[in-house]
Amino acid sequence: RKEVEQDPGPFNVPEGATVAFNCTYSNSASQSFFWYRQDCRKEPKLLMSVYSSGNEDGRFTAQLNRASQYISLLIRDSKLSDSATYLCVVGGAQKLVFGQGTRLTINP
Amino acid sequence: DAGITQSPRHKVTETGTPVTLRCHQTENHRYMYWYRQDPGHGLRLIHYSYGVKDTDKGEVSDGYSVSRSKTEDFLLTLESATSSQTSVYFCAISERDARATQYFGPGTRLLVL
Numbered sequence: 001r002k003e004v005e006q007d008p009g010p011f012n013v014p015e016g017a018t019v020a021f022n023c024t025y026s027n028s029a030s031q032s033f034f035w036y037r038q039d040c041r042k043e044p045k046l047l048m049s050v051y052s053s054g055n056e057d058g059r060f061t062a063q064l065n066r067a068s069q070y071i072s073l074l075i076r077d078s079k080l081s082d083s084a085t086y087l088c089v090v091g092g093a094q095k096l097v098f099g100q101g102t103r104l105t106i107n108p
Numbered sequence: 109d110a111g112i113t114q115s116p117r118h119k120v121t122e123t124g125t126p127v128t129l130r131c132h133q134t135e136n137h138r139y140m141y142w143y144r145q146d147p148g149h150g151l152r153l154i155h156y157s158y159g160v161k162d163t164d165k166g167e168v169s170d171g172y173s174v175s176r177s178k179t180e181d182f183l184l185t186l187e188s189a190t191s192s193q194t195s196v197y198f199c200a201i202s203e204r205d206a207r208a209t210q211y212f213g214p215g216t217r218l219l220v221l
Contacts (some may be wrong), residue, residue, distance in 0.1 A: 032207045043198055043212035044151070087150070091207030095166065100150040 001026055006088050006099040014107050017078050021102045023071045023088030032091030033064055035073050037084045038101065044087055047073075078106045111135050112213035114199050120219045127186040129216050131199030133179075139202040140182040141210065142166075142174060144195040151198065156206060157182055189220045 006023045013019050033050035048055065050062040050071055061074040071088055083106045088099035111134030121127050131140060141156040143166075153166030155174040163174050171193060173185045186193055199213040 034209065043215050045212070046209055049209065094164075095153055095156070095206045096210060098151040100148070 002099075003027060003092065003097045004088055004090050004099040006086075006102050008100055008102060010103040010105055012105045012107060013078060015078060015080055017106075018074065018076050019078055019104060020075075021073045021086055021088070021104075023073075023099055025069050025071070025088075025090045025097070027090070027092050027097075028066075028069060030069075030090045030092060032096075033062075033071055034089040034091075034096075035060075035062055035071075036087040036089055036098075038087060039084050044098075047086070075104075080106050080108060082106050112199060112201055112211060114197075114213040114216050116216060117214065118217045120221065121189050122221050123190055124188050127189050127218065127220075129184045129197055129199075129218070131182045131184070131213055133182075133201050135201060135203075135211075136179060137201040137203045138179075139204070139206060139208075139210075140176065141200040141202075141206075142172070142182065142184045143198045143200065144168065144193075145198060145215075146195050154184065154197075158206075186218075189218075191220050194218060194220045 035047040036044040037047045038044040050064045054063045059076045063072045085101040085103045087101045113132045115130045142154040143151045152168045157163045157176040175183045197216045200210040202208045202210045
């Protein structure tokens with residue numbers, strides 16, 4: 001079983017739609033959680049950290065469920081510029097563990 | 109954006125030749141990392157450094173060595189490149205420990221023929 005698992009997609013949604021990504025992790029001792037986005041042929045960039053109480057940054061909302069070892073990302077009112085691959089990232093004992101990513105395409 | 113550069117940005121080399129990739133940061137962060145990214149595998153940690161001359165192995169370290177003689181520079185060496193090392197290599201930095209937010213360089217695309 002992979003340490004961090006994501007649905008690889010691709011997700012194709014129309015502009016303005018709401019889209020949700022899920023991620024599960026296997027290490028119950030994980031202490032830090034993030035969502036990164038990666039554009040085609042570019043480096044990953046931090047989208048947002050994920051806190052236990054959940055957090056929001058504009059159109060983006062992240063949730064953490066420690067009991068179920070589950071992280072989610074919700075994007076509201078999606079824009080064409082949101083097209084990217086979204087990486088779920090979990091802080092393990094000595095390192096960050098990256099999911100393989102979920103590819104999202106927003107269609108006009 | 110964090111001040112991280114990687115060189116070269118693209119490289120084509122032949123099997124059996126040595127290759128060195130350089131990561132340079134201007135943020136004075138203590139931790140530096142080398143990852144490779146391949147389709148179907150995501151980002152995998154090769155080696156990391158937690159200070160000058162302090163390095164440790166990641167999950168895919170075979171065939172790679174690293175050195176860090178200055179805070180700002182972290183070198184990745186493929187002693188004898190193989191076709192399986194064709195990949196995109198990313199350097200990353202973090203201020204605190206390895207579980208903290210990491211910031212990535214632009215990547216190096218390496219093709220081993």
